[in-house]
Amino acid sequence: MHPTLNIAIKAARRAAAVINRASNDVELLRVESKSPNDFVTEVDRAAEEAIIQVLRDAYPTHAILAEESGETGPEAETEYQWIIDPLDGTTNFIHGFPQYAISIALARRGVVEQAVVYDPNRNEMFTASKGAGAFLNDRRIRVSKRLRLQEALVGTGFPYRQFGNVDTYLAIFKELTQKTAGLRRPGAASLDLAYVAAGRLDAFWEFGLSPWDMAAGSLLISEAGGLVSDLAGESDYLTTGNIVAGTPKVFPPLMQIIQGHCADKIPA
Numbered sequence: 386m387h388p389t390l391n392i393a394i395k396a397a398r399r400a401a402a403v404i405n406r407a408s409n410d411v412e413l414l415r416v417e418s419k420s421p422n423d424f425v426t427e428v429d430r431a432a433e434e435a436i437i438q439v440l441r442d443a444y445p446t447h448a449i450l451a452e453e454s455g456e457t458g459p460e461a462e463t464e465y466q467w468i469i470d471p472l473d474g475t476t477n478f479i480h481g482f483p484q485y486a487i488s489i490a491l492a493r494r495g496v497v498e499q500a501v502v503y504d505p506n507r508n509e510m511f512t513a514s515k516g517a518g519a520f521l522n523d524r525r526i527r528v529s530k531r532l533r534l535q536e537a538l539v540g541t542g543f544p545y546r547q548f549g550n551v552d553t554y555l556a557i558f559k560e561l562t563q564k565t566a567g568l569r570r571p572g573a574a575s576l577d578l579a580y581v582a583a584g585r586l587d588a589f590w591e592f593g594l595s596p597w598d599m600a601a602g603s604l605l606i607s608e609a610g611g612l613v614s615d616l617a618g619e620s621d622y623l624t625t626g627n628i629v630a631g632t633p634k635v636f637p638p639l640m641q642i643i644q645g646h647c648a649d650k651i652p653a
Contacts, residue, residue: 386512386514387499387514387517389444389491389498389499390491390499390501390512390514392439392440392443392444393440393467393489393490393491393499393500393501393512394501394503394510394512395439396435396436396439396440396489396501397436397487397489397501397503397510398503399435399436399438399439400432400433400435400436400471400472400487400503401432401487401503401505402435403428403431403432403435404428404432404472404478404485404487404505405505407426407428407431408478408481426472426475426478426479428472428478429452429453429471429472429475430453430471432471432472432487433451433452433453433454433469433471435471436451436469436471436487436489437449437451437454437457437469440467444465444467446458446463446465447463447465447466447467447491448463448465448466448467449466449467449469450466450467450468450469450596450597451467451468451469451470451471451597452469452470452471452595452597453471464493464494465491465492465493466491466492467489467490467491467492468488468489468490468491468492468497468596468597468600468601469488469489469490469597470487470488470489470575470595470597470598471487472485472487473485473486473487473488473573473574473575473576473597473598474486474571474572474573474576476572477571477572477573482572483506484506484571484572484573484576485504485505485506485572485573485576486502486503486504486505486573486575486576486579487501487502487503487505488501488502488575488597488598488600488601488602489501489502489601490597490600490601490604492600496515497515497600497601497603497604497623498514498515498604499513499514499515499604500512500513500514500600500601500602500603500604500605500608501601502575502576502578502579502601502602502605504576504579508522509521509522510522511526511579511582511583511601511605512605513582513601513604513605513607513608513609514608515604515608516608517608518608518609519582519604519605519606519608519609521579521583526582526583526584526609527584527609527610528581528582528584528587528606528609528610528611528631528632528633529584529585529587529632530584530632531587531632531634531635532634532635533634533635534564534565534588534635534638534639534642535564535565535566536565536566536587537565537566537587537588537631537632537635537639538565538566538567538568538569538585538586538587539561539565539567539568539569539586539587539588539589539590539631539635539639540568540569540570540571540577540580540581540586540588540589541554541558541568541569541570541577541589541590541591542570542572542574542577542591542594543570544592544593550592550593553592553646553647554592556646557590557642557643557646560642560646561639561642564638564642569586574589574591574594574598574599574602575598575599575601575602576602577589577591577602578599578601578602578603578605578606578628578630579601579602579605581602581605581606581609581611581630581631581632582602582605582606582608582609582611583609584609587631587632587635588629588630588631588632588635588636588639589628589629589630589631590628590629590630590639590643591627591628592616592626592627593626593627594622594626594627594628595626596623596624599622599623599628600623602630603622603623603628603630606630610632610633611630611631611632611633611636612630612631612632612633612636613628613629613630614628614629614630614640615627615628615629616629616643616644616647618640629643
């Protein structure tokens with residue numbers, strides 16, 4: 386296992402300890418609203434601090450991009466950047482709904498090379514190193530062998546910040562409801578992407594995400610044999626915030642349907 390991946394796993398477990406302690410008294414948490422339907426708690430911040438402390442101790446010269454504290458690091462440019470979501474699925478967490486995760490990725494010159502998505506409820510550690518495959522608790526994982534969109538279980542996340550996209554989402558949702566085996570919206574994008582990598586979902590799409598929602602999960606899927614892109618079929622999803630992912634056979638028809646409703650969102 387790559388040394389940086391070992392450190393990321395250590396950081397994820399440190400954050401999980403913070404989250405698990407707090408989950409016993411969720412009703413006592415102080416919850417703040419960053420924007421409509423976008424919440425943060427002291428647990429998000431404490432978990433992020435725990436992650437950053439582990440990373441800083443091991444790699445003091447690396448830059449960090451984290452959901453709560455933003456972009457930090459040495460003033461001199463570095464080729465390495467950690468991309469962190471300390472608690473993906475905060476809304477689920479504060480309602481006691483056990484679907485949330487810790488997401489940590491390491492990018493080198495803008496390319497994600499290490500990934501960890503950890504589900505503290507199920508003690509499931511999804512990991513990947515670029516070129517070395519994807520794993521769940523040390524067991525190699527692959528995307529599903531599903532061949533047809535009609536048989537696919539597809540994950541998504543509805544817009545909760547960018548309400549201008551609701552009509553587009555509903556149009557896509559309506560068509561896919563008729564052309565898939567089912568749609569799921571669990572509420573933690575990093576975990577949804579990990580589920581695609583593990584074959585539990587056959588595909589996933591969402592708009593308006595942040596880099597920390599996608600960075601680790603996208604590498605998991607690539608290393609598990611899946612396809613990941615933005616709406617234009619390019620690899621710019623960390624910048625655009627729009628992501629489509631799936632098995633090699635399910636991805637093309639899914640992309641075709643989504644693109645059919647998103648002509649205004651695809652660069653000419």
